[in-house]
Structure formats: C-alpha cells, structure tokens
Amino acid sequence: MRSLTGPLTSSDLSNSGNGPQLRVAYQGLPGAYSESAAAKAYPNCEAVPCEQFESAFDAVERWLVDRAVLPIENSLGGSIHRNYDLLLRHKLHIVGEVKYAVRHCLLANYGVKLQDLKRVLSHPQALAQCEHTLTKLGVVREAVDDTAGAAQFVASNKLQDAGAVASALAAEIYDLNILANDIQDDTDNVTRFLMLAREPIIPGIDRPFKTSIVFSLEEGPGVLFKALAVFAMREINLTKIESRPRNKKPFRIADEGVNGPLKYFDYLFYVDFEASMASQNAQNALRHLKEFATFLRVLGSYPMDISQT
Amino acid sequence: MRSLTGPLTSSDLSNSGNGPQLRVAYQGLPGAYSESAAAKAYPNCEAVPCEQFESAFDAVERWLVDRAVLPIENSLGGSIHRNYDLLLRHKLHIVGEVKYAVRHCLLANYGVKLQDLKRVLSHPQALAQCEHTLTKLGVVREAVDDTAGAAQFVASNKLQDAGAVASALAAEIYDLNILANDIQDDTDNVTRFLMLAREPIIPGIDRPFKTSIVFSLEEGPGVLFKALAVFAMREINLTKIESRPRNKKPFRIADEGVNGPLKYFDYLFYVDFEASMASQNAQNALRHLKEFATFLRVLGSYPMDISQT
Numbered sequence: 332m333r334s335l336t337g338p339l340t341s342s343d344l345s346n347s348g349n350g351p352q353l354r355v356a357y358q359g360l361p362g363a364y365s366e367s368a369a370a371k372a373y374p375n376c377e378a379v380p381c382e383q384f385e386s387a388f389d390a391v392e393r394w395l396v397d398r399a400v401l402p403i404e405n406s407l408g409g410s411i412h413r414n415y416d417l418l419l420r421h422k423l424h425i426v427g428e429v430k431y432a433v434r435h436c437l438l439a440n441y442g443v444k445l446q447d448l449k450r451v452l453s454h455p456q457a458l459a460q461c462e463h464t465l466t467k468l469g470v471v472r473e474a475v476d477d478t479a480g481a482a483q484f485v486a487s488n489k490l491q492d493a494g495a496v497a498s499a500l501a502a503e504i505y506d507l508n509i510l511a512n513d514i515q516d517d518t519d520n521v522t523r524f525l526m527l528a529r530e531p532i533i534p535g536i537d538r539p540f541k542t543s544i545v546f547s548l549e550e551g552p553g554v555l556f557k558a559l560a561v562f563a564m565r566e567i568n569l570t571k572i573e574s575r576p577r578n579k580k581p582f583r584i585a586d587e588g589v590n591g592p593l594k595y596f597d598y599l600f601y602v603d604f605e606a607s608m609a610s611q612n613a614q615n616a617l618r619h620l621k622e623f624a625t626f627l628r629v630l631g632s633y634p635m636d637i638s639q640t
Numbered sequence: 641m642r643s644l645t646g647p648l649t650s651s652d653l654s655n656s657g658n659g660p661q662l663r664v665a666y667q668g669l670p671g672a673y674s675e676s677a678a679a680k681a682y683p684n685c686e687a688v689p690c691e692q693f694e695s696a697f698d699a700v701e702r703w704l705v706d707r708a709v710l711p712i713e714n715s716l717g718g719s720i721h722r723n724y725d726l727l728l729r730h731k732l733h734i735v736g737e738v739k740y741a742v743r744h745c746l747l748a749n750y751g752v753k754l755q756d757l758k759r760v761l762s763h764p765q766a767l768a769q770c771e772h773t774l775t776k777l778g779v780v781r782e783a784v785d786d787t788a789g790a791a792q793f794v795a796s797n798k799l800q801d802a803g804a805v806a807s808a809l810a811a812e813i814y815d816l817n818i819l820a821n822d823i824q825d826d827t828d829n830v831t832r833f834l835m836l837a838r839e840p841i842i843p844g845i846d847r848p849f850k851t852s853i854v855f856s857l858e859e860g861p862g863v864l865f866k867a868l869a870v871f872a873m874r875e876i877n878l879t880k881i882e883s884r885p886r887n888k889k890p891f892r893i894a895d896e897g898v899n900g901p902l903k904y905f906d907y908l909f910y911v912d913f914e915a916s917m918a919s920q921n922a923q924n925a926l927r928h929l930k931e932f933a934t935f936l937r938v939l940g941s942y943p944m945d946i947s948q949t
Binding site for chain 1: 692713714715716717718719720721722725763764768771781783784785786859860861862864865866868869871872875876877878879880881882883
C-alpha cells in the first residue's frame with residue numbers, strides 16, 4: 332500500500348482500490364447513495380458517514396479521513412452551488428470524478444408484501460422522483476431526513492405496513508427485502524461526485540484528463556466571450572460552463588489560509604475543460620485567462636470518468 | 641380589468657396588480673415561499689396552490705388559472721433543471737421574473753416560549769439552512785414535506801413543545817407566533833422565480849428587458865465560443881449561461897404540439913441576455929445563432945426584475 336503522506340500521483344486513481352485502509356468521508360447515513368458513490372470511486376475503502384457536507388471537508392483537512400466524495404451536480408437538480416462554495420472556502424483538491432446513476436428501490440421488512448404497504452418513507456426528493464409508482468400503489472408518503480434513515484427506521488421498528496424508498500445498499504445494510512427495483516419515474520437521474528484530497532494529483536497525459544476551474548471577470552458585454560476565446564483558440568473542449576448567480580455576499584477564499592481574505596465578485600464562472608494541466612496547451616490557456624480574470628483557481632486536474640453510469 | 645383572452649402586452653406587467661381576479665398557480669401549500677413570490681409578482685392576485693410543478697403548468701394550459709410563478713434557480717442550490725425541462729415540454733411563455741429572498745422564521749403557538757421547544761419541524765433544506773441557530777437551541781430537527789406544512793401541523797395539533805421553520809406569511813395564515821426572524825445561516829439565499837403565461841408578452845423597449853433562450857449545438861471544440869460570438873459581436877450582455885449535463889434521454893419538445901417529437905441533444909445551453917426581442921440587434925443575434933444551432937427556442941422576453949431582494 333502506498334504511503335498517504337506524500338502528494339498523490341495519477342497512479343493513485345488507476346488502482347483506486349488501494350487497500351482496505353483508505354478512509355473516505357461521504358455525507359449521509361450508511362446506505363446513502365453517496366456511500367455507493369464513494370465505493371464506486373474507491374473500491375474496498377472504509378466509507379465514513381458525515382452529517383454535513385462541511386464536516387466531510389473538515390474530516391479530510393484534519394487527517395481524520397483520507398478522501399471525501401461529494402455530489403457536485405445532478406442531471407435533474409443542477410449544480411450544487413453550496414459545494415462549490417465549500418470548495419472555494421476550503422483547501423482540498425479534486426483528484427477524480429465519478430458519475431453515479433440514482434436507482435431507487437422500494438424496501439420493506441421480509442414477509443411484508445406490496446399490498447400490505449399503507450405508507451412509504453423517504454427523503455422528499457426521492458419520494459418526488461418516484462411519484463408515478465407511489466401514486467399507483469396508493470400509499471401515503473412520509474418525508475424523513477434521508478433515504479437511508481427511512482430504511483433504518485422501517486427496519487428497526489419492524490414496521491409491517493410501511494416501506495422505504497432507498498438504495499439497494501440500504502436494503503443490504505438494514506436487512507430489508509427489495510419489493511421493487513428502479514421505481515424512479517425519470518431514468519436519467521445521474522449525480523456527478525467529486526473525489527477530494529488534501530494533496531492534488533500530479534496530472535498525467537496517459538489518459539483523458541479533465542480540469543475544473545473557477546474564475547471571475549469584471550462585468551461587461553463580451554468579457555465571457557474573451558474568456559472562452561482562450562480555450563477555443565487552443566481547441567480545448569469545454570464539458571461544463573456555468574455562471575453563478577450574482578452574489579451580494581463576499582466569499583472567504585482559502586487560497587491565503589483558512590481565514591483568508593473576503594472577496595467580492597461581480598460574477599463567478601465554473602468551467603470544466605478536457606485537458607490535463609500537464610499539457611503546455613492548457614497551461615498557456617490559463618496563463619492567458621489570468622491576464623484579465625480578476626480571480627482564478629484550479630480546483631483540480633483529474634482523470635475523466637468515462638464509464639457508463 | 642383587461643381581457644385575458646388576447647396576447648399580453650408589456651403593460652400587463654407594469655400594473656401587475658391587474659385586479660383581484662388574476663389566478664396565479666404556485667407549487668406548495670398556502671404559506672409556502674412560492675406563494676410569497678407569486679404575491680410579489682402579482683400583488684392582489686388569487687394564489688392557487690398546486691401539489692407538483694407540472695400541475696402548475698397544466699393548470700395554466702387548461703385555463704384553470706391565468707399565470708404560474710415557479711422557481712428556476714437559487715443562489716445556493718443552483719438551477720432547477722426539472723423546471724427547464726418542463727418549460728421545454730410545455731408551451732408556456734416567460735412573461736416576467738421576480739427575485740425573492742428566503743427569510744426563515746421560527747414559529748410556534750402563542751404562549752410557547754423559545755426554551756419550551758424540544759423539536760422543530762420543517763423541510764430538510766430549510767432545517768439545513770438554519771443549522772447554526774437550531775444547534776444553538778439544542779432542539780431535535782424533524783423533516784416534513786414542506787415549510788408551510790410544518791407550520792400547519794404545529795398549529796392544528798396545538799403543539800406546546802414544537803416549533804416550525806417557515807415564512808412570516810405561514811405564521812399569519814396558521815395563526816402562529818414568530819419567535820425569531822431571519823434565522824438562516826447564510827443571508828444570501830435568493831430564489832429567482834419565473835412568471836409564466838399562455839401567451840407571450842409583446843416586448844417593448846421602454847425599460848430593461850431580458851430574454852431567455854435554450855439552444856443546442858453539435859459537439860466540438862469552439863462551438864460554444866461561436867455561439868457566444870453572436871452576442872459579443874453585438875455588445876449584448878449575458879446575465880446567465882449554463883451548459884446542461886449531457887442527457888442520454890430524448891426530450892419531448894412542445895413546439896410541434898404537446899405530443900411533439902422526441903429530440904436527442906448532445907448539449908443544451910441556457911442563456912439569458914440583456915436585450916428585448918423588440919430590438920433589431922437581438923433579432924439579428926438570434927438569426928445568426930439559428931444558422932448553426934441544432935435547436936433554438938425563445939422561452940420569453942420580459943422586463944427584468946431590478947428591485948432589491
């Protein structure tokens with residue numbers, strides 16, 4: 332097993348099953364979808380539940396765990412600005428990404444049949460995503476804090492008239508029976524998770540890399556166009572671009588220490604581009620962007636997840 | 641009062657208090673933040689609660705109500721892709737926007753004091769947004785379907801040990817006492833709502849207008865750059881740009897009837913720009929964009945909300 336003290340190299344990711352000792356923080360309870368994403372990112376890792384997103388950042392920064400795996404965008408819900416904010420306020424680096432298709436199951440205690448169900452518990456978003464199925468069943472929907480918590484509640488109270496909408500992993504953990512698989516109305520429900528570490532990986536050029544940056548520009552017509560020109564001129568493909576709604580509140584940026592300076596931005600942009608920061612081309616592009624960006628930070632340069640979700 | 645049968649003109653918005661009869665659909669229960677947004681958009685309107693976002697679209701299309709007011713992006717949560725999807729699948733037009741600052745209050749029955757509270761009910765997102773305050777109070781947090789529902793539950797059960805996190809409007813509706821105002825941790829919690837109608841407004845040039853479009857491009861380096869050039873060349877400022885995560889599933893587009901064709905997209909982009917479609921400049925820009933966009937739809941051209949939130 333590699334030492335965890337030195338900076339990571341891109342080979343860390345190729346054998347992402349680097350020993351059962353790798354501790355990976357995720358937000359939620361055991362059986363949460365984030366835990367499954369952590370397991371996809373780091374097979375055989377020890378997944379460590381955290382109550383809040385921010386506690387997952389803290390856990391990595393204070394060496395309690397080695398990595399964090401956190402959701403950054405969902406195909407239905409969009410980008411999670413709060414986690415972009417946390418990326419800016421903390422000093423962690425993106426070392427990888429993993430796409431995870433959310434597949435809701437209907438769980439109940441063994442012996443309980445579909446027609447026994449009077450109510451179904453889950454997170455409000457999960458209940459909403461299974462609207463059609465649950466309406467057809469004619470059950471009362473009860474909202475709780477999270478999907479895994481719903482499964483835990485049904486199991487520990489040995490409920491005979493209630494089910495839970497949660498992951499297949501939650502069924503396993505809380506010893507529940509899967510009454511139905513894939514009960515979500517919309518099949519295209521994919522969440523993209525980021526893998527975060529204290530040290531950046533040294534990007535290679537041996538396989539497709541992606542780089543995530545955040546930058547701000549002075550306001551005015553055409554400035555974004557100018558910013559995108561630095562990539563277009565160098566034939567660098569963008570996989571994501573998003574302007575952040577104007578923020579009246581200053582951000583605390585971690586670049587200059589955890590108590591770093593407060594900064595105000597007219598606009599913030601998130602851009603992901605298909606290039607490794609090991610390539611001269613990408614370095615030139617960022618040097619060019621830096622000439623007129625009022626703020627620029629590389630969140631990470633990491634291997635693309637090219638797997639099918 | 642104006643007739644509601646003809647196409648709307650931009651003057652509809654200047655006297656948005658156009659009679660108490662205007663029925664406006666919103667998603668949620670009475671006292672939901674969306675209801676307050678509807679009231680800000682259309683003072684003196686009759687706000688009509690809908691259980692789902694889609695039922696609000698249906699209600700307008702079937703003439704059950706005159707308008708819908710729906711959230712499209714939040715400063716913490718990001719864009720609500722699901723509502724963009726609904727805009728594409730339905731035939732409604734954006735006729736205005738309204739920004740609404742979410743201000744959470746702590747509510748309880750009259751006579752109940754802060755120190756009596758053992759638990760606090762609300763939507764999980766609202767509970768999370770008041771993390772610090774609730775932790776300081778040392779109360780148990782209970783997640784329910786929505787903020788207004790929490791207030792209703794506390795009131796109708798005359799709970800003496802429980803409070804709710806909800807809007808000031810919910811306090812009024814359910815006759816609850818406001819124990820604390822503005823208890824959210826993050827003060828910059830602003831939601832942008834769209835005002836939707838069956839007929840587009842005829843955009844004027846008498847005040848600042850904004851136009852929202854959705855388009856798709858063939859994949860490849862530099863195509864987005866080319867698309868933005870059509871605006872930059874004409875000095876049209878963009879207030880929003882967002883690429884939609886790749887969608888494996890086809891969209892059903894309403895352009896050619898409700899059962900319109902299924903279309904597949906490599907990429908979808910959302911752009912808002914600061915120009916009225918009444919201006920020749922904006923028309924030229926869209927004509928130019930249409931030359932190479934594989935799909936283009938104007939969602940609406942409407943007066944900007946320039947009020948302070």
